[in-house]
Amino acid sequence: MYAIDIKDIKKIYKGGVEALKGISLQVKKGDFYALLGPNGAGKSTLIGIISSLVNKTSGKISVFGYDLESQLEQAKAKIGLVPQEFNFNQFEPPLQILVNQAGYYGIKRQEALIRAEKYLKQLDLWGKRDQPSRELSGGMKRRLMIARALMHEPCLLILDEPTAGVDIEVRRTMWAFLTELNKQGVTIILTTHYLEEAEMLCRNIGIIDKGCLVENTSMKSLLARLETETFIFDVDPPTHLPSSEFFSIKQVDEVTLEIELDKNQSLNKVFAELSAQGVRVNSMRNKANRLEELFIGLVEKGSKNV
Amino acid sequence: MFNHNYFIALKSIWRKEINRFLRIWVQTLVPPVITMSLYFVIFGNLIGARIGEMNGFDYMSFIVPGLIMMSVITNSYSNVASSFFSAKFQRNVEELLVAPVPNYVIILGYIGGGVTRGLMVGFMVTCVSLFFVDLQIFNIFVLILSVICTSILFSIGGLLNAIFAKTFDDISIIPTFVLTPLTYLGGVFYSINLLPDFWQAVSHFNPVFYMINAFRYGFLGIADVSLIWSFSVIIAFIVALYTLVAVLLSKGIGIRS
Numbered sequence: 001m002y003a004i005d006i007k008d009i010k011k012i013y014k015g016g017v018e019a020l021k022g023i024s025l026q027v028k029k030g031d032f033y034a035l036l037g038p039n040g041a042g043k044s045t046l047i048g049i050i051s052s053l054v055n056k057t058s059g060k061i062s063v064f065g066y067d068l069e070s071q072l073e074q075a076k077a078k079i080g081l082v083p084q085e086f087n088f089n090q091f092e093p094p095l096q097i098l099v100n101q102a103g104y105y106g107i108k109r110q111e112a113l114i115r116a117e118k119y120l121k122q123l124d125l126w127g128k129r130d131q132p133s134r135e136l137s138g139g140m141k142r143r144l145m146i147a148r149a150l151m152h153e154p155c156l157l158i159l160d161e162p163t164a165g166v167d168i169e170v171r172r173t174m175w176a177f178l179t180e181l182n183k184q185g186v187t188i189i190l191t192t193h194y195l196e197e198a199e200m201l202c203r204n205i206g207i208i209d210k211g212c213l214v215e216n217t218s219m220k221s222l223l224a225r226l227e228t229e230t231f232i233f234d235v236d237p238p239t240h241l242p243s244s245e246f247f248s249i250k251q252v253d254e255v256t257l258e259i260e261l262d263k264n265q266s267l268n269k270v271f272a273e274l275s276a277q278g279v280r281v282n283s284m285r286n287k288a289n290r291l292e293e294l295f296i297g298l299v300e301k302g303s304k305n306v
Numbered sequence: 307m308f309n310h311n312y313f314i315a316l317k318s319i320w321r322k323e324i325n326r327f328l329r330i331w332v333q334t335l336v337p338p339v340i341t342m343s344l345y346f347v348i349f350g351n352l353i354g355a356r357i358g359e360m361n362g363f364d365y366m367s368f369i370v371p372g373l374i375m376m377s378v379i380t381n382s383y384s385n386v387a388s389s390f391f392s393a394k395f396q397r398n399v400e401e402l403l404v405a406p407v408p409n410y411v412i413i414l415g416y417i418g419g420g421v422t423r424g425l426m427v428g429f430m431v432t433c434v435s436l437f438f439v440d441l442q443i444f445n446i447f448v449l450i451l452s453v454i455c456t457s458i459l460f461s462i463g464g465l466l467n468a469i470f471a472k473t474f475d476d477i478s479i480i481p482t483f484v485l486t487p488l489t490y491l492g493g494v495f496y497s498i499n500l501l502p503d504f505w506q507a508v509s510h511f512n513p514v515f516y517m518i519n520a521f522r523y524g525f526l527g528i529a530d531v532s533l534i535w536s537f538s539v540i541i542a543f544i545v546a547l548y549t550l551v552a553v554l555l556s557k558g559i560g561i562r563s
Contacts, residue, residue, distance in 0.1 A: 053562060090396060103317065
């Protein structure tokens with residue numbers, strides 16, 4: 001049984017904008033799945049349809065075997081949603097928000113208070129439980145939405161850009177929290193613009209562009225397709241531009257070189273050649289995240305095909 | 307089917323609504339009491355003394371039921387209209403839409419909040435009125451039934467307004483241009499028997515007239531039209547508006563894209 005089984009979902013908004021052009025995809029139970037795509041690709045529309053916030057035009061979705069039309073309430077009970085934008089009452093304190101949300105899922109107040117304490121403590125918000133939510137920082141508000149989504153202990157957690165605008169320390173804490181949740185058996189679907197986040201956390205990946213699913217595979221096999229990789233070398237100012245017959249070298253500025261390598265080429269060879277030409281390397285890094293290079297490639301390919 | 311989970315969900319929505327208007331009590335509970343006190347002073351004490359009797363009662367005793375009902379109507383309506391629209395505006399209505407809560411539970415929860423505020427304000431206005439008039443109660447059952455039915459009806463009306471509203475202006479247009487005229491022309495300050503025949507007939511198309519009529523009967527034992535007819539009209543409006551709201555929510559109009 002799939003955690004989520006999406007068949008030929010289409011969405012045409014009033015005015016004729018075709019946001020989704022027949023997307024089909026399955027996410028396995030227990031998976032950590034990345035759903036990527038440029039802005040306006042249709043990711044949030046798809047998430048909106050799964051979580052009943054957007055009416056679909058056609059197609060079928062089932063969540064843990066429950067049909068989203070005929071067994072809507074059972075399906076909803078399985079899903080926890082962390083939306084992209086803050087959508088809680090900014091005048092209510094976190095504790096009240098969580099307890100109310102649990103109540104909507106039929107959880108008794110006594111049990112809701114226990115769960116709220118657990119999640120607020122886990123997400124480091126317990127000290128702010130009675131403070132109006134509008135006074136929380138951006139990172140705290142994001143964590144509050146995660147806590148709220150977990151109150152009914154869903155089997156499927158959908159996070160729409162949960163780390164947007166969050167500093168790196170909070171982001172890393174959230175990554176650890178989500179990884180732990182996934183280990184406990186919660187299926188997670190994540191959309192993000194931080195591709196290193198997707199690469200680090202997710203096992204499988206889908207890429208949506210212009211309402212179509214252009215890729216749906218495992219992270220490993222996608223990264224294996226990377227044929228070239230670009231490195232940035234910080235060097236002492238060379239007296240001349242080094243050259244090589246094995247790889248291309250581009251001088252970015254006086255002390256920076258950009259070198260593109262094929263997948264089967266060794267970095268040892270680069271160091272050897274640079275050293276032989278009297279270039280001293282001070283440091284080295286990837287030009288872009290590996291997934292980012294693939295993502296841009298796939299999306300650009302999609303644009304050319306349109 | 308109304309299972310236990312729905313009951314918990316209903317209680318949660320209701321409690322949330324009550325917390326909301328209690329949190330901002332200076333905006334929600336105090337102003338209607340002050341406004342109605344001014345009505346009592348000006349229309350009852352100052353002007354009323356010159357008007358004399360209305361349907362066999364001094365003018366103050368005659369208008370008190372209408373003024374209490376007016377405060378119940380406006381507060382039930384505006385509570386649901388502003389709360390539901392704010393939930394749409396801040397998008398926290400999504401908390402309900404993603405949860406396994408049937409639409410009728412959402413409607414009942416918001417009605418519960420509107421009725422609670424309407425009755426609470428009505429009770430406070432009644433207490434204030436005791437400083438100005440020696441209130442008598444002719445039929446407590448009719449009085450309670452009419453105030454609850456009216457409060458339910460206008461809570462649904464507020465919800466309907468909020469569903470269609472796109473801006474904050476939209477939730478003030480109906481109360482200003484529809485609700486207030488209907489209330490003032492519904493016989494709060496006069497008996498419709500004073501009107502010419504044509505305007506008496508027109509008044510019979512005003513639903514608020516039937517509510518004030520039934521409520522006034524509960525206090526004074528006088529009515530311009532029969533109670534059965536009054537309650538039939540009120541219940542017919544409740545059923546019609548509830549059905550309309552339920553259909554709109556099931557289609558996602560005003561809440562889903």
